[in-house]
Amino acid sequence: MPETDTLAPPADSRVLAAAAGRPGTIGAGNAGQSLPANLEAEAAFLGAVLIDNKVIEELSTPIRPEHFFEPVHQRVYERVLRLLDRNSVATPVTLKPYFEQDEALQSLGGVTYLAKLTADGQGLLASRELAEQIYDLALLRELVSVGRGLVEGALDTSEEVAPMDKIAQAEADLFRVAEGATGNAQATDFRSATLAALKMAEAAMNSGGGLSGKTTGLEVIDQKTAGLHSSDLIILAGRPGMGKTSLATNIAFNCAAEHMKWQREGGAYNFGAPVAFFSLEMSADQLATRILAEQAEITSESLRSGKITRDEFQKLSAASQKLADLPLYIDDTPALTIAALRTRARRLKRRHDIGMIVVDYLQLLQGSGRANDNRVNEISEISRGLKTLAKELNLPVIALSQLSRAVEQREDKRPMLSDLRESGSIEQDADMVWFIFRADYYHEASRPDMPGPETSAEAMEKYRIWEERYLELRNRATLIVAKQRHGSTGNVPLHFHAEITKFTSPNKKDYSDWGEE
Template sequence: MAEQDLLTRPVGNALATTENGGVQPRALPANIDAEAAFLGAVLIDNRVTEELPVELRPAHFFDPLHQRIYERIQTLLERGAVVTPVTLKPYFEADEALKDVGGITYLAQLTADGQGLLASRELAQQIYDLALLRELVSVGRTLVEGALDTSEDVAPLDRVAQAEADLFRVAEGATGGDDTASFASATHKALGLIELAINSGGHISGKTTGFNSINDKCGGLHNSDLIIVAGRPGMGKSSLATNIAFNCADRLLRDRRDGIEEEKSAGAGVALFSLEMSSDQLATRILAEQAEISSEALRMGKISRDDFQKLSFASQRLAELPLFIDDTPALTIAALRTRARRLKRKHDIGLIVIDYLQLLQGSGRATDNRVNEISEISRGLKTLAKELQVPVIALSQLSRAVEQREDKRPMLSDLRESGSIEQDADMVWFIYREDYYVAAREPKRPVETDDAKTHEAHAAWMAEMERVFGLAELIVAKQRHGATGKVRLRFEPRITRFSDLAEGEMDGGYD
């Protein structure tokens, strides 16, 4: 069969009119001959699989027998074996479907004419495209069946959200034939993460936070994880989230410029959903941090020409930063997921940051119970992380119970309207800055008094303030992948920037 015939052969039965004038439905899109020709090309030259334009998986084949043959080919190639009809023979001698098409001789027939070698890339692309069309047919059928269901317990918006998720899955190249992963494929992914950790110096198996101390503690930010970052007002949780978002996007930008493949980069494109601050306020904060200029002075315009030049240079350097800010207020969890899918499809984002969780809205059915609504939101965020295969960082408020205790360090029970937040989260981080509370306890200043006690009290406060100023704790209160504990950081309130402690500071600070 000619090369062009393989690619243009009908991929489904045309609509036909029956004797009584009815319409005969089409078969699912498929090209069995193209599948056979491609398998034949692989069996003749195993290097064909190294140059495919798409990631072809067994589930993309329409014929179940072809699925099993390609799966076995992949397994043998991963072991470093040479795959031919002869080496495949032991695995298919008892295959009933193979017996129906001629038995073991069918494997040899696949390589008979070698036509597939002339267009192996085109054949792979067609097999992949037809698999997506079949999946689209399945999604359409499910969508129609769901839309026709008018029972009282059906929520139309839920149907729409599910349809969007299904369409996103098709657009990403997923096939719904088998949602389960074999242990072999799961271990292959695990080994890839371990290799990434080795290549990064032994401390990151996910996306970087930009902080060595946090990466060492948590191994970076892992795909499908929900990370809750919580703290009382004034602790700097928004600053930390913005710092991490910038660091991750900046790492990807630097790796791109250095010619490192994006799959091997510890950085990622970042989507930052800011429900509290506007995009220009966030941009101002990042510019102030990078130019090392007080954000307050920047807002008020109290900067010199030299400072403005620093800002200009910083702005030029960050122009290509893969950081995408959505400052739409009062987003519902469904709308956020839709926007995140769109950003994933258009910009291949690898990290999502949400500031903050309590400003999101649920579906509307749980508004009578705020705890239930927050639980719905936290479950939705965890589902989003798994669906898009990216880490999701969500900021959260803490209850005022913290202020009533002598030790102001937060605990898991302090999560406001916690519901299932603690349960859904893979990691929970608390931000704690003792200098915030010490500053609030400043005694009367000894300005116009010679009272010794006043001098002594203020001197003691000054000593305590000097000991804790600029130090922060990141308390890892929950971590599915490792141990809990504390990470010490430095915080510069003037430019709202966290950073790793210098080596000499690691043993200092507070307990």
């Protein structure tokens, strides 16, 4: 840490005494007990800000009030930020009315201390360095807090000895420190909440398509949901063969590709993001094969068997080169616990700044083992863990889920919320619940025998009626939005290219009665 004594203003003697001997080292001058802080650096930085408010705009390190060690400095900086939010000027004179009755400031000399902060303007010469030191020392103090909590937790065996839980909690705490979230989570004031809401509305307005979250790459879904929003848990459910993994893969690819496009071309808003795909059912190379098949428009079966032409191989090679830098990270570790998944997700967030997570699929995750062989409780723990992860990392989580066999036993095969397998908590924890439904899948199962030379007229008519209906239903899919916490429910029409396992948005003229089959 750089020394800042030569840059410090003539601050009050109590502040200087408190800061002496500890410009960024733990314990100097107090037998190893003092927390890392440099009050002179804080005073010098505040003086620079009060002389020139634009100093804050030029900072590469975001400084918040809680990064200051001295409580008075915290309150002064917080008031400065509020004045700037109102397009006012922050100076010792404009700050004076707010601190005339501040008892803590009286011990520093009263409101004259505000003027002393600006008496020496040398802080302007190194405002960025001062800000970085304040920020770094705040992180060190938070590390001390995390370490103290880890030691106390490890020593406390009064209730339950659960070392893996304590390790997971310690890693979560360290992740917050690495993200710069010093101090404990605090309530958000209404001003900050409304500004975030306005920013989201502005993004939706300027997108031209009502998109305010991460794109799915499918216009009809984006129109229904306005995109996938941070901290949301989206459950994508369906019976086997409906195309859950295909749709999730399409969305993951589209979101990552949109981010790559934004990096290349720029723009006011980035509706894409790097994506983490946790595949507990398929291997990484199988998923990659699917994506390559979709983009090169070659069937996965042809790729696996090698039955492709030279032209198709060239298309495949071109698609592979194009997608080499795609920010899509696949973790195919089997039998993950929810705790291990959260640990890996935090690591990907820290290394690659992921903005979306896909889990395929929820029932293949394992709980902590404390559910006493109760699968319903275990699934409840997993769904709560996924929702917590979405909020902790501030990104959307799409979790695929199996449906119960009750669907197959009904004449109407359309899924309902009650069909979610093994736990009602999945519906409760989810912000959105989607069901993927393909009527042609069930219609195919009722195919009559192919007519032959000796087939009766009645049997031929039966087959003709079946085939006519099949041609109507072929390649049609419906995404049923059964729950949406922030919007309406309803059906979303999709076009499914079964050969290359790819979903697309159909033409509007083609789906006036789509989803009613």
